[in-house]
Amino acid sequence: MFGITTAKDFRxxxxxxxxxxxxxxxxxxxxxxxxxxxxxxxxxxxxxxLKASSPISVRGTMLREKKDWVAWLDANFPHFSLLQDLANGSKHCVPVSAESVDGYGEGPWGIGPFGVPYLLIDLGSEKQVEDRWRVASDVLQDANDFWAELGAEFNF
Incomplete structure (x- = not known):
């Protein structure tokens, strides 16, 4: 689609x-x-x-079907389920708890870059304070690093 035809192109x-x-x-x-x-x-x-090579071993786990792949990602990909929630929230126009922090003193203490605007993901008040917040750019950098490492390993 639009010149993106391979997993490597999409990565x-x-x-x-x-x-x-x-x-x-x-x-x-x-x-x-x-x-x-x-x-x-x-x-x-x-x-x-991966499907063309299935069954395929990914870091010690044998994958035969897409559901095996998704289960492996759930267990091994940092923030995979959070990304799914965010992607589905944007698709269905359902607000996922995320907000813009515009600068000094506006976000939760000790979270995010100091004194600059950033996007914050709130995982819910039922979480412990130290587990409640994620900085969107950090989550997405972690995801990018995961895909880059796996892509180098499996040539995509």
């Missing part, structure tokens, strides 16, 4: 989307693009890369 697109967000960590447009690419890359990797 490159996801990396560019993340780079755009990292250049402006308060930009909601960049964040949504990065979320959608980082999450949907798993479908490209399965459909355009």
């Amino acid at each position: 490159s697109k996801a990396s560019r989307d993340n780079a755009a967000l990292q250049s402006d960590i308060a930009n909601a447009d960049y964040a949504i693009n990065a979320v959608l690419s980082a999450y949907h890359l798993h479908e490209w990797v399965w459909g355009r890369s």
Whole structure:
């Protein structure tokens, strides 16, 4: 689609989307693009890369079907389920608890970059304070790093 035909092409697109967000960590447009690419890359990797080699061993786990791949990602990919929630929230226009922090004194104490605007994900008041918040650009950088490492390992 639009010249993106392989998992490697889509991983490159996801990396560019993340780079755009990292250049402006308060930009909601960049964040949504990065979320959608980082999450949907798993479908490209399965459909355009791993499926053709299945059954395939990924870091000691034998994958035979897409459900095995998704289960492996749930167990091994940092923030995979959070990315799924964010991607589905944007698709269905359902607000996922995320907000913009505009600067000094506006976000939770000790979270996010000091004194600059950024996007914050609230995982819910039922979480312990230290587990409640995620900085969107950090989550997406973790996802980008995960995909880059796995892509190098499996050539996508």
